Amino acid sequence: MKRVYERIALIGAGMIGCSLVQALRRAGAARVFAGYDLSPSVSEKARSLGIVDVVATSVADAVREAELVILAVPVRATAAVCEALAPVLRTEDVIVTDVGSTKVEVLARVARTLPFPERFVGAHPIAGTERSGPEAADASLFKGRRCLLTPTAGTRADALAEVRSLWEAAGAVVEEMDAALHDRALAYVSHLPHAAAFVLAAAAGEVAAGDDALGRAVAGLSGGGFADTTRIAASDPIMWRDVMLDNARPVLDAIERMDRMLGRLRQAIASGDGDAVARVIEEARSGRAAVIGARRSS
């Protein structure tokens, strides 16, 4: 950490925001961490866990003395938060950053609502769990994980540098990416997996809820495969509702591509074409390896 801030404000005391503050606290990034959450019991929990030092009663109250503001709210809440914090920020040099899973719409909201969008730096750590709230915070969540920054042509270089060093202090490997490319890529590696986990878990859940022999057999029967494949289906509904709506076009494109693949598999099974079934599975194996594997040089 090159700079020690007097005060960093966290807006939204969920799992990701609290994990970042814990990591920054460990790195000695600020003297005071102030926290605000729409739910007073959540910010109070963050304080009682020693994650934030001070609980604020409003967005304005939280950011008044802050030099750096971290927005860790569901992405569609960004506009309201920016409107609330803009009039009261302490200095001309305050930096605002976020952790949201979508970037194009967040940047558009910032441009509409923040008087100084040049000091906003969009950030998205590629890390997380299905758990929510301050209790799930983990100071080492970002260690060695990628954090994508999506500066625009107007972003101030010093603001970008500070947010970069913030994430490096939290242990992340920082990369810059165009916001639109970020949203299209994340549609495949994160939003589509969530969509798949949601519909799989909801469909199996429909059956498990049935008061018949099949429902009774399905309820409680699963092994590790079902549990892992649907782990992220336990994610926060509000956060994910916002991501799906914010990134609608790329997500719908990704869903359509997966649905075409599902159609191929379905057709192969229905026609008893073993080679065609095996081909989909082979493509899944190699596709998984390509997505998970080492970064290609660009």
Place this chain on the structure above:
Amino acid sequence: MKRVYERIALIGAGMIGCSLVQALRRAGAARVFAGYDLSPSVSEKARSLGIVDVVATSVADAVREAELVILAVPVRATAAVCEALAPVLRTEDVIVTDVGSTKVEVLARVARTLPFPERFVGAHPIAGTERSGPEAADASLFKGRRCLLTPTAGTRADALAEVRSLWEAAGAVVEEMDAALHDRALAYVSHLPHAAAFVLAAAAGEVAAGDDALGRAVAGLSGGGFADTTRIAASDPIMWRDVMLDNARPVLDAIERMDRMLGRLRQAIASGDGDAVARVIEEARSGRAAVIGARRSS
């Protein structure tokens, strides 16, 4: 283990078969474990790892002296194996069992090809990993996991009791289930998750293979969500091709139900209906809990 066998024969030295033999060896279930695999290098690997004592060069060779035969082959290979072993089995009391993920078609093959189907006991442990081969064997894989037995009206009670105590010796919790119900239930808790993981990984892989900015961004970008959701997409293609074809009707029903749910999510996103998106996610959360949660009493 109530009985110590002179010789147990394992047909198919994959991960599940080798894990079971390791567990049985640890429990002292037999004096000699003989192994056969279609691939000689695989059965030799199982011997060099100390999993089987003897490598057989044919199914007939493996089972000649055996009192118990474990079939751990892709389910559609069951018929050929039964045809090969039937003429040479040593005693009138030899028991044959399997570990396959489908049961109706396996039982039908056994009824067609085995002269004594009353001494065949269908078994399916609800445990596994995406890894394959003797190297992936784990003696404690079945500890505390459920193993479903699917006896028919004709199954001999002593054969059923012996297979039950075999699985209990391996640490499993044994339950009996009707074969058709087994297949319909497994379609939801195991086969559908595999189908979802396959099409998700294959769709993302298509994009990652693209020689454009999106392909380069997607390749190597994923976090833990993608990795977990697609973990089972790395499973063995031949084994899973057979499961999908064998259990086609229940799998297609399950795929159709998931596809309807995908249509709901898609429509909700396309129309910007946040409440409808959140409802699908809420159903996913509760559905996942119901499927994973404690067994309902039947």
